[in-house]
Amino acid sequence: MQMKSIMAVLMALAISTPCAFAGEIGDRAAEAEKLLQSGDGAGALDKFRSAEEAFWQAMPLAVQNVKQVDTASGFGIYSERANHTYKPGEKIVLYMEPIGYGYGSDGLGNSMIALSVDITVVSAAGETLGTSEKVGRVQVASRSHNRELFFKLDLSLDGLPPGKYRCDFLMHDENSNKTAPFTTDIEIAG
The missing domain is CATH 2.60.40.1930 (Macroglobulin (MG2) domain)
Structure with missing residues (x-):
């Protein structure tokens, strides 16, 4: 795939994906995924729970x-x-x-x-x-x-x-x- 094609696909994804991974919740979830990939399951779970906490507080009853x-x-x-x-x-x-x-x-x-x-x-x-x-x-x-x-x-x-x-x-x-x-x-x- 040419570099222009790769950039076009990435741009299309960035435009079509709403801010699902932006902000505090997405940042914490991304950190949890990195910790999990590095083998730190307990640390990943703690970070994921902090993302869940931020999500829970932001959501309506x-x-x-x-x-x-x-x-x-x-x-x-x-x-x-x-x-x-x-x-x-x-x-x-x-x-x-x-x-x-x-x-x-x-x-x-x-x-x-x-x-x-x-x-x-x-x-x-x-x-x-x-x-x-x-x-x-x-x-x-x-x-x-x-x-x-x-x-x-x-x-x-x-x-x-x-x-x-x-x-x-x-x-x-x-x-x-x-x-x-x-x-x-x-x-x-x-």
């Missing part, structure tokens, strides 16, 4: 893997409910995995994760039936910046007549101003 469950006892450890239909007064249990949250301090040398959730119940016709703030809260103290966190929310929607409903949630990160909306549908059997 989001809620993944929202499931209606029968039980939930840990991250990825849940029994998904067969349907979204409930008897009047039956407890609704949600499992979710928040990402992008911040870390505070508990004053004892631990990082503190603190999240809360608000709910708005909407009828099938689109009418807002009510909103409640902080229907659930999770607070976790840890020596490290945990990324695998699950949030189990037990809901009681007593008083809803039979019908289909949409539950709109807003998660709040109490260590930042980040929020994340998410939604799930339920039905109260007649």
Whole structure:
């Protein structure tokens, strides 16, 4: 390949590749790759984790893997409910995995994760039936910046007549101003 062709390919790649490798996150990841290539696996992992930390802090709060469950006892450890239909007064249990949250301090040398959730119940016709703030809260103290966190929310929607409903949630990160909306549908059997 001629030098002009090589330069043209490199220019095309530089123009077509968005700033994916630019900035602090990309720099740290590149350093991790160099350390790995030199045989320093532990150093590479530390540098890669610092890239992950920078990425985590830059990303918005989001809620993944929202499931209606029968039980939930840990991250990825849940029994998904067969349907979204409930008897009047039956407890609704949600499992979710928040990402992008911040870390505070508990004053004892631990990082503190603190999240809360608000709910708005909407009828099938689109009418807002009510909103409640902080229907659930999770607070976790840890020596490290945990990324695998699950949030189990037990809901009681007593008083809803039979019908289909949409539950709109807003998660709040109490260590930042980040929020994340998410939604799930339920039905109260007649």
